[in-house]
Amino acid sequence: MNGPLDSLLEILDNGARSGARSVPVLMPVALDQTYDYLVPEGIEAPPGSFVLVPFGQQTRIGIVWDGQRGNGKAVDPKKLKSLTSLIDAPPLPEISMRFAEWVARYTLAPLGMVARMMMSADAAFEPPKHRFGVRIVEGAPLPPKMTSARTRVLEVAADGLIRAKSDLANLADCSTGVIDGLAASGNLVEVAIPERVFPLPKPAHATTEFTDKQAEAVATLVSTVDAGNFSVTLLDGVTGSGKTEVYFEAVARALEAGEQALIMLPEIALTSQFLERFEQRFGAAPVEWHSALSPAERGRIWKGVARGDVRCVVGARSALFLPFVELGLIVIDEEHDQGFKQEDRVHYQARDMAVVRGNLGKFPVVLASATPSIESHVNALVGRYRHAVLPGRFSGVAMPDVSLIDLKAEKLEPGKWLAQRLVGAITETLENGQQTLLFLNRRGYAPLTLCRACGHRLECPQCTAWLVEHRFKKKLTCHHCGFSLALPEKCPKCAAPGALVACGPGVERVQEEVAERFPDARVALLSSDLIPGLSEMREIIRGIEAREFDIIIGTQIVAKGHNFPGLALVGVVDGDLGLAHGADPRAAERTFQLLHQVTGRAGRTSFVGRGFVQTYSTDHPVMQAIVAGDRDAFLNYEVKTRQSGLLPPYGRLAAIVISARDKALTEVTAREIARRAPLSDVISVLGPVEAPIAVVRGRHRWRLLVKAPRDVDLQGYLRAWAGTIPKLKSDVRVTVDIDPYNFL
Ligand SMILES: Nc1ncnc2c1ncn2[C@@H]1O[C@H](COP(=O)(O)OP(=O)(O)OP(=O)(O)O)[C@@H](O)[C@H]1O
Numbered sequence: 035m036n037g038p039l040d041s042l043l044e045i046l047d048n049g050a051r052s053g054a055r056s057v058p059v060l061m062p063v064a065l066d067q068t069y070d071y072l073v074p075e076g077i078e079a080p081p082g083s084f085v086l087v088p089f090g091q092q093t094r095i096g097i098v099w100d101g102q103r104g105n106g107k108a109v110d111p112k113k114l115k116s117l118t119s120l121i122d123a124p125p126l127p128e129i130s131m132r133f134a135e136w137v138a139r140y141t142l143a144p145l146g147m148v149a150r151m152m153m154s155a156d157a158a159f160e161p162p163k164h165r166f167g168v169r170i171v172e173g174a175p176l177p178p179k180m181t182s183a184r185t186r187v188l189e190v191a192a193d194g195l196i197r198a199k200s201d202l203a204n205l206a207d208c209s210t211g212v213i214d215g216l217a218a219s220g221n222l223v224e225v226a227i228p229e230r231v232f233p234l235p236k237p238a239h240a241t242t243e244f245t246d247k248q249a250e251a252v253a254t255l256v257s258t259v260d261a262g263n264f265s266v267t268l269l270d271g272v273t274g275s276g277k278t279e280v281y282f283e284a285v286a287r288a289l290e291a292g293e294q295a296l297i298m299l300p301e302i303a304l305t306s307q308f309l310e311r312f313e314q315r316f317g318a319a320p321v322e323w324h325s326a327l328s329p330a331e332r333g334r335i336w337k338g339v340a341r342g343d344v345r346c347v348v349g350a351r352s353a354l355f356l357p358f359v360e361l362g363l364i365v366i367d368e369e370h371d372q373g374f375k376q377e378d379r380v381h382y383q384a385r386d387m388a389v390v391r392g393n394l395g396k397f398p399v400v401l402a403s404a405t406p407s408i409e410s411h412v413n414a415l416v417g418r419y420r421h422a423v424l425p426g427r428f429s430g431v432a433m434p435d436v437s438l439i440d441l442k443a444e445k446l447e448p449g450k451w452l453a454q455r456l457v458g459a460i461t462e463t464l465e466n467g468q469q470t471l472l473f474l475n476r477r478g479y480a481p482l483t484l485c486r487a488c489g490h491r492l493e494c495p496q497c498t499a500w501l502v503e504h505r506f507k508k509k510l511t512c513h514h515c516g517f518s519l520a521l522p523e524k525c526p527k528c529a530a531p532g533a534l535v536a537c538g539p540g541v542e543r544v545q546e547e548v549a550e551r552f553p554d555a556r557v558a559l560l561s562s563d564l565i566p567g568l569s570e571m572r573e574i575i576r577g578i579e580a581r582e583f584d585i586i587i588g589t590q591i592v593a594k595g596h597n598f599p600g601l602a603l604v605g606v607v608d609g610d611l612g613l614a615h616g617a618d619p620r621a622a623e624r625t626f627q628l629l630h631q632v633t634g635r636a637g638r639t640s641f642v643g644r645g646f647v648q649t650y651s652t653d654h655p656v657m658q659a660i661v662a663g664d665r666d667a668f669l670n671y672e673v674k675t676r677q678s679g680l681l682p683p684y685g686r687l688a689a690i691v692i693s694a695r696d697k698a699l700t701e702v703t704a705r706e707i708a709r710r711a712p713l714s715d716v717i718s719v720l721g722p723v724e725a726p727i728a729v730v731r732g733r734h735r736w737r738l739l740v741k742a743p744r745d746v747d748l749q750g751y752l753r754a755w756a757g758t759i760p761k762l763k764s765d766v767r768v769t770v771d772i773d774p775y776n777f778l
């Protein structure tokens with residue numbers, strides 16, 4: 035293979051000989067290599083340009099790369115095709131190319147797939163659609179025939195604004211025909227509606243009075259921005275301590291210095307409350323980036339970010355792949371949240387990749403959390419990260435008083451899910467006019483339906499999973515593949531009528547019990563399947579803030595990031611739910627985080643809140659740390675567990691999942707792949723074993739887990755291994771997940 039210099043010389047040489055230039059183009063497909071295309075006379079296609087090129091049978095958009103990435107085969111320069119045209123879009127910044135290469139190398143995803151994530155805004159590459167509107171022509175003679183409708187239109191248009199014809203017609207209460215008539219008579223003129231500009235956040239719009247501890251944290255963060263080089267700071271503060279206010283100052287400083295800033299939140303935390311706080315601080319709404327944007331908005335924002343018109347983005351994990359040209363700060367709020375891990379196509383952990391982006395761009399990264407991930411906690415302990423600590427709530431109110439309800443001793447009534455003690459606390463809270471949150475991380479009515487007559491359990495036909503009853507929708511649904519069927523009247527196996535019983539609770543069933551026990555309470559149920567979209571969700575959250583509800587029942591979408599001033603009591607219906615995943619090294623951490631976060635919603639501003647956690651495992655270290663309010667005890671316990679098991683961050687993991695429709699083929703392939711694992715003294719390969727969820731969407735699944743010490747080149751090992759594997763049968767799929775979070 036040629037070195038990069040050789041290939042460059044070769045290109046120059048070829049170009050000189052034929053008089054034509056060629057450029058390497060990366061395609062947004064599952065390939066690592068670039069393809070060379072000739073650049074026609076009169077076109078400039080510098081690196082980063084988006085170009086249309088013939089690719090196979092199609093014409094597709096690719097990116098002019100700034101270096102050739104070969105596949106080892108020499109290409110005959112005479113066979114090169116020309117690129118078709120240059121696309122009118124801002125180029126991909128050089129740093130985005132470096133970032134894409136880094137992410138691809140780390141995740142073992144093809145570079146083209148990472149580039150594709152960076153292009154996930156189709157409208158940015160389409161010709162801009164100019165919308166046209168009309169404006170009044172001052173001093174034009176009135177048409178001979180004036181009607182009252184025409185008069186109304188001219189009255190509205192007299193302010194000289196440009197409006198879409200339909201808007202003007204609406205305002206003047208007439209048809210667009212009237213507008214057309216006035217355009218024909220020369221009283222209105224058609225003009226392009228100027229593109230909306232992005233509101234600029236103003237760093238000095240509002241000032242916040244900080245407590246001493248907060249001021250210290252602000253100083254730490256601001257100094258990292260001023261230093262203008264790479265650093266990571268863990269902003270570690272209890273719930274309600276003012277982390278948001280504090281990191282806003284770092285954002286302000288970066289904006290002041292002429293840099294772009296990115297705030298990443300788990301998607302569910304993109305609430306109107308957050309947006310309002312941003313606006314209060316910066317005098318302008320932030321530019322949002324998440325899955326609910328329209329395609330046109332995505333395109334507009336993508337271009338705005340690439341041109342530098344957008345100065346601050348607030349977004350979900352994919353915002354990291356926007357083409358920032360002057361990025362100078364990334365804040366990751368709720369850094370411990372699993373939502374930052376993407377598990378399809380390119381498997382990446384956005385928090386970790388944000389740190390990489392900061393390193394490449396030589397700017398600071400801030401990780402904020404009340405319950406830091408073990409990884410970040412350890413990094414702060416050993417001094418790799420700076421540590422800014424906010425030990426108390428801003429309001430001065432003590433942390434909520436949390437108790438366990440031991441379900442072994444305090445038995446639930448049959449068919450009920452709330453213990454007497456919790457019911458008593460809810461009654462008191464209602465009497466005090468305060469709010470209760472009941473948390474259960476399970477959608478639907480009941481997780482299992484079985485037949486009393488024959489014992490048959492209703493399972494998904496395509497997955498190893500029970501069907502979950504959704505009573506509102508009168509359906510049984512698989513939470514893995516979405517399969518659903520109408521609730522049957524008799525057992526599908528033995529046909530006994532009326533013998534199907536619902537087992538276990540989901541949030542809908544808790545709501546049923548609440549309605550029975552507290553018929554006068556105003557109840558809100560928050561579950562992602564019952565809320566059509568982000569705006570409806572924001573509306574309910576607003577209603578809760580405004581105390582329009584007494585009892586809120588919800589899944590994890592209510593657990594995090596919200597600030598409900600009237601909330602006094604939090605009840606966790608099933609505290610053990612997350613602990614069950616035996617093989618998952620983060621199960622304890624995640625349960626602790628969730629319980630801590632959700633109980634931390636109580637009593638944030640003016641009174642001390644209470645929390646109750648119903649559990650069968652009162653002795654578990656997670657439960658003990660939750661009642662004691664002793665986060666450090668839990669962290670110490672968990673750090674020791676990870677250390678002794680060589681688990682992250684003390685060791686590195688990669689999961690390999692082999693799947694196929696045919697059961698035997700899956701197993702044979704998994705064993706074949708495992709057999710070829712290169713021998714290593716330090717890296718161990720566990721498995722293959724059938725996955726805990728053995729079948730999903732009709733595909734059988736086997737797993738391998740690769741464990742390596744921290745300082746070993748795990749990717750290099752995996753690449754060498756991949757090189758020894760013969761071509762797989764067409765239906766077999768192998769996915770590699772570096773730093774896996776999912777062990778099912
Ligand atoms: N210095 C301050 N001045 C005025 N209000 C403040 C200040 N610090 C915090 N607050 C208020 O206290 C409340 C909690 O602050 P904030 O939401 O920033 O905390 P947090 O640490 O981000 O909480 P969580 O971890 O629960 O998300 C908010 O209503 C916030 O406006």
Ligand SMILES: [Zn+2]
Binds near residue numbers: 513516731
């Ligand atoms: Zn299924």
